[in-house]
Amino acid sequence: VGCDRSKNLVDICGEKHFQAFVCDALSVPIRSGSCDACISIAVIHHFSTAERRLATIRELARLLRPGGTALIYVWAMEQEYKNQKSKYLKEKNGSKNKEKEMNSGTAQSDQGPDNSGQDSAWSDQLHSDLKDDSCGAKPVADFRLPVHTNRTSFHSQDLLVPWHLKGGTKKKEESVDTVLVPGDSKESQELSPVFLRYYHVFCEGELEAVCRSLDCVRVQKSYYDQGNWCVILEKL
Numbered sequence: 001v002g003c004d005r006s007k008n009l010v011d012i013c014g015e016k017h018f019q020a021f022v023c024d025a026l027s028v029p030i031r032s033g034s035c036d037a038c039i040s041i042a043v044i045h046h047f048s049t050a051e052r053r054l055a056t057i058r059e060l061a062r063l064l065r066p067g068g069t070a071l072i073y074v075w076a077m078e079q080e081y082k083n084q085k086s087k088y089l090k091e092k093n094g095s096k097n098k099e100k101e102m103n104s105g106t107a108q109s110d111q112g113p114d115n116s117g118q119d120s121a122w123s124d125q126l127h128s129d130l131k132d133d134s135c136g137a138k139p140v141a142d143f144r145l146p147v148h149t150n151r152t153s154f155h156s157q158d159l160l161v162p163w164h165l166k167g168g169t170k171k172k173e174e175s176v177d178t179v180l181v182p183g184d185s186k187e188s189q190e191l192s193p194v195f196l197r198y199y200h201v202f203c204e205g206e207l208e209a210v211c212r213s214l215d216c217v218r219v220q221k222s223y224y225d226q227g228n229w230c231v232i233l234e235k236l
Contacts, residue, residue, distance in 0.1 A: 003028060025056045028063060035063045038070040044207075045074040045199050048158070053200070054210055057233075061217045064235035069220065072211070076229045077135050077201045079153050086227030092151035135203035147196065157203065160196040202229045 002020035013020035047053045079086045207229045208222040221232040
């Protein structure tokens with residue numbers, strides 16, 4: 001059984017005859033202790049406060065039966081780890097893979113847009129959950145979030161990632177808010193509206209520490225996988 005915040009994605013699952021429904025990760029309408037296993041891929045890094053990220057993991061644990069396991073993937077701050085670049089960085093100029101960039105969860109594919117070659121920009125959106133200067137991240141200046149440049153290393157734990165809407169399928173009477181990013185032509189902006197998605201990228205040990213703060217689970221394994229920090233939990 002799958003769930004997602006996006007009705008459009010859930011509808012696609014329905015077309016493929018999969019069981020899925022729309023819900024919020026902070027409140028999943030499934031009975032406590034009814035799942036043998038749960039996965040959370042590329043979800044928790046979209047929550048903007050430490051409290052909400054912890055609450056999401058607690059909700060995941062609630063769904064598990066005793067002895068059940070959960071797998072969590074989040075984006076890593078360290079896109080270069082043990083002297084090896086992630087696929088996300090390696091594919092900086094990989095235009096051949098643009099068509100395959102879907103929101104499937106790993107760092108190299110969860111990006112969505114191709115924003116390579118664009119200058120870093122700043123958003124006016126206020127950000128109340130400022131972090132200290134950890135794991136090389138620069139403090140957010142002027143209470144504004146940086147807009148990430150695709151296929152580059154992260155310079156802040158809290159940032160906005162552009163998503164370029166392809167295809168222009170919206171009706172004429174429907175309005176779309178666009179964000180002007182340096183390097184885009186006026187024509188491309190009109191054809192491909194840009195949406196900004198919030199991310200909190202995790203430093204080494206951060207996800208594991210959050211999981212260990214819950215007394216209802218134990219961490220079976222914590223590891224790095226292609227630009228993601230991953231944890232396997234067991235429900236006590």
